[in-house]
Amino acid sequence: MNIGVFDSGFGGLTVLRALLEQIPQADYMYLGDTARLPYGAKSQATVARYAVSSARFLVEQGADYLVIACNTASALALxxxxxxxRVPVLGVIETGANAALASSKTSDVLVMATAATVESHAYRDACHERGLRAWEKACPLLVPLVEEGWIDHPVTEEVLRIYLNELAAESAAQQLTPDTLVLGCTHYPLLRRNIERAVPATIRVIDSADVTAAQVAAAIPAEALAGPKGDRIRLFYATDSVAKFRRLGAAFLGQPMDEVTLIDLGG
Amino acid sequence: MNIGVFDSGFGGLTVLRALLEQIPQADYMYLGDTARLPYGAKSQATVARYAVSSARFLVEQGADYLVIACNTASALALxxxxxxxRVPVLGVIETGANAALASSKTSDVLVMATAATVESHAYRDACHERGLRAWEKACPLLVPLVEEGWIDHPVTEEVLRIYLNELAAESAAQQLTPDTLVLGCTHYPLLRRNIERAVPATIRVIDSADVTAAQVAAAIPAEALAGPKGDRIRLFYATDSVAKFRRLGAAFLGQPMDEVTLIDLGG
Structure with a gap:
């Protein structure tokens, strides 16, 4: 079983990290479309074009299961x-919505995500299909703050406070009583502790990286993971600067990165 | 005279705005490569590929003078x-360095710019060629803050305070006595007043949009701007969502935008 994991950049490495923990016996290929990131502020047509060419690349390289570890691509291009x-494709929006369904007792859910994910209302729709009400909030400064490395930083605390206060006020105005908050962007798990500190204790924070890995593990038949033992394949591809990918990527993956191969998807 | 103005996104519209004020009799075409922005965190090879395809497009459309109104593209791809x-090409790094030379009495200059512009040291090198010493500071959060619309906002004031304090400490450690600060990114003119409030009164802030327009005006022979009167051409092209381009662009241009045409440069 060769699992292809795709993201516009580094954030999907938080999903790969969870997959490596939960399904260590699989082979993995990861593609970060770093030359064309971020997807979060671009249009549906552009995101779909980029995501399809990226997914095709992974399947051509031999992936027989695809995890779209990018909320924007999952929202706009699944x-x-x-x-x-022609291989199974799982996106982080549906896994996040499944986890929200399992978590919420009030059936009211909050979502923090990029502007493009929120504008698509993909989380709202996926939650509605599961009998949940969802309120989504675009948080465009969080990705640059994470990439600046300002994780435990007063500016980040203040930005989170502003976004979370607005989210609380907006959802209250909709008469929602949320008990669950979905982190709808793969950068946000790096701010998970900060966010958990900033929300009321009654709200459970859901990291879509963990829940996605659990749902991939449940979806893959055990026999697909059997086979000869030996070195597992871990391949990393990026469409822009490999040096930056390795440097930033290690923080998301939680371990040093292996060799990263630069590829050209055009553009 | 048809002047092509190129930027990775909206920021170059601050340069076009200054050009329209200073050379109203020219025709203009503006291209924002919004499907592939931002350039500021990408590699030299990728930025050069994107910028060359964008410049070629403008020349194919009839531009006979090119202004590269993107600091990152000017730094990495000029x-x-x-x-x-085959047409004359002017970049905002050289015009910024020229303006710094005209402004500075101490010959010590500060530059705020994107990560890619700073890593290229294009400003430092252009200043050295002019007998100036320059200290550059990457300010990656300023573009997302401007795009979030947080212009007069406490978070932006705090981020500016942090960046400017670091810049002052770093340049002092280099024994520089700067009297000039170049805004080395076309988003930053929207923060010009905030920055002027935050720096000592002894430091003059240089907005490369204004100085670029002045240098274009000086470089173009008067006879090239003569010719039949009539409606001047103002064409706008973008590689991603036209609706967003028009909405955000008006803030940078300082007036409502005309028709924007969506084009495909591949990728």
Whole structure:
């Protein structure tokens, strides 16, 4: 079983990290489309074009299961990717919504995500399909703050306070009584502790990286993970500067990165 | 005279705004490569590839003078662009350095810019060629703060305070006595007043948009701007969502935007 993990950049490495913990016996290929990131502020047509070419690349390299570890691509391009490749495709929006369903007793859910993910209302729709009400909030400064490395930093605390206060006020105005907050962007797990400190204790924070790995593990039949023992394959691809990918990527993966291969998807 | 103005996104509209004020009799085409922005955190090879395809497009559309209104593209791709097209090409790094030379009495200059511009040391090198010493500071959070619309906002004031304090400490450690600060990113003119409030009164803030327009005006022979009167051409192109381009662009241009045409440069 060769699992292809795709993200616009480094954030999906938090999903790969959870996959490596939960399904260590699989082979993995990771593609970060770093030359064209971020997807979070771009249009549906552009995101779909980028995501489909990235997914095709992973399948051409031998992936027989795809995890779209990018919320924006999952929100805007999951159908286009499923139309373009012949392997199973799992996106982090549906896994996040499944986890929200399992978590919420009030059936009211909050979502923090990028502007493009929020504008697509993919979380709201996925939650509605599961009988949940969801309120989504675009938090465009969180990705640059994480990439600046300002994790435990007063500016980040203040930005989180502003976003979370607005989110609370907006959801209250909708008469929601949320008990669950989904981190709808793969950068946000690096701020998980900060966010947990900033929300009321009654709200459970859901990290879509963990829940995605658990749902991949449940979806893959045990026999697909059997086979000869030996060195597992861990391949990393990026469409822009490999040096930066390795340097930033290690923080998301939680361990030093192996060799990263630069590829050209055009553009 | 048809002046092509190129930027990775909206920021170059601050340069176009200054050009429209200073050279109203020219025709203009503006291209924002919004599908591939931002350039500021990408590698030299990728930025050069994107910038060359963008510059070629403007020349194919009839531009007979190119202004590279993107600091990152000017820093990383100016030679590549000049090799690729047969019209005069002016970049905002050289115009910023020229303005710094005219402004500075101490010959010590500070520069705020994106990570890629700073890593290229293009400002430092352009200043050295002019007998100036320069200290550059990467300020990666300023672009997302401007795009979030947090112009007069406590978080932005705090981020500016942190960046400017670090810049002052770093340049003091280099024994510099700066009297000039170059805004080395076309988003930063929207924060000009905030920055002027935050620096000592002895430091003059240089907005490369204004100085670029002045240098274009000086470089173009008067006869090139003569010709039949009539409606001047103002064409806008973007590689991603036209709706967002028009909405955000108006803030940078300082007036409502005309029709924007979506184009595909591949990728």
């Amino acid at each position: 159908d286009a990717i499923r139309d373009a490749v | 030679d590549a662009i000049r090799d690729a097209v």
